[in-house]
Amino acid sequence: MLLSKNLDFTLYKFRQLCSAMERKYNFITMDEYVTAGDKLPKHFVLMRHDIDRSPKNALEIASIEEEFGIRATYYFRVNKDTFVPEIIQDIEKMGHEIGYHYETLSKTNGDIGKAIKLFEKDLNKFKNICNIKTICMHGAVLSRYDNRDLWKYYDFRNFGLVGEAYLSAGKNLNYFTDTGRGWNSKTNLRDFIPGSNKRIIAKTTDDLIKLIQNSEITNFYISLHPERWKSNFVNWSLYWLQDFAFNSGKKVLTVVRK
Ligand SMILES: [Zn+2]
Numbered sequence: 001m002l003l004s005k006n007l008d009f010t011l012y013k014f015r016q017l018c019s020a021m022e023r024k025y026n027f028i029t030m031d032e033y034v035t036a037g038d039k040l041p042k043h044f045v046l047m048r049h050d051i052d053r054s055p056k057n058a059l060e061i062a063s064i065e066e067e068f069g070i071r072a073t074y075y076f077r078v079n080k081d082t083f084v085p086e087i088i089q090d091i092e093k094m095g096h097e098i099g100y101h102y103e104t105l106s107k108t109n110g111d112i113g114k115a116i117k118l119f120e121k122d123l124n125k126f127k128n129i130c131n132i133k134t135i136c137m138h139g140a141v142l143s144r145y146d147n148r149d150l151w152k153y154y155d156f157r158n159f160g161l162v163g164e165a166y167l168s169a170g171k172n173l174n175y176f177t178d179t180g181r182g183w184n185s186k187t188n189l190r191d192f193i194p195g196s197n198k199r200i201i202a203k204t205t206d207d208l209i210k211l212i213q214n215s216e217i218t219n220f221y222i223s224l225h226p227e228r229w230k231s232n233f234v235n236w237s238l239y240w241l242q243d244f245a246f247n248s249g250k251k252v253l254t255v256v257r258k
């Protein structure tokens with residue numbers, strides 16, 4: 001069954017978003033953003049994708065972006081199902097940037113020494129198959145550990161890297177994330193730019209498209225998880241239910257952590 005055009009978080013809606021962005025904005029990757037200095041384009045979109053699972057969805061999203069001439073940045077976790085070298089290389093060939101979606105502090109239960117060793121080992125897996133200049137923490141909401149804390153003890157620049165997707169993001173960026181169904185939903189615990197108190201809410205992707213069409217905002221830093229964007233109704237419904245259950249769980253966590 002095909003999805004109705006009115007549903008949100010579908011590949012149809014994603015195409016509409018791409019079409020709106022491509023008309024009004026330039027695209028830069030994370031590496032380009034971090035190294036641009038004062039040469040940033042006047043209007044730009046920094047499109048980021050965290051690949052938590054389903055690399056096939058990432059490939060699908062990457063191909064759609066390629067059609068629109070959009071270059072994005074893809075952060076892959078190093079898990080058996082997610083780290084698929086052929087897919088990573090295919091996406092890089094389309095002109096997208098590849099980065100490492102690291103979670104070594106939560107994986108090692110906060111052991112800093114073990115976490116940095118694992119980080120280097122995982123990073124080398126990328127270095128063997130593609131270019132890699134930037135990294136991005138995995139939010140790991142169910143863990144007590146914030147993966148970014150690794151950089152309180154070490155410097156990622158010593159690993160040949162130039163940026164971290166949260167720590168290197170300037171306060172001038174307008175951050176939008178699809179974490180928690182909607183753009184900048186209140187159910188997301190860790191997915192925000194530290195120190196930035198500016199949070200523009202777009203309830204639906206149509207709202208986001210309107211913001212883009214009005215071009216009142218000079219830049220968009222969009223974090224979009226390809227696995228959330230579905231092409232058929234069964235997958236869309238299953239994901240919606242799963243997301244609903246997960247967000248209810250997170251609400252409990254928010255209360256407990258306060
Ligand atoms: Zn993630």
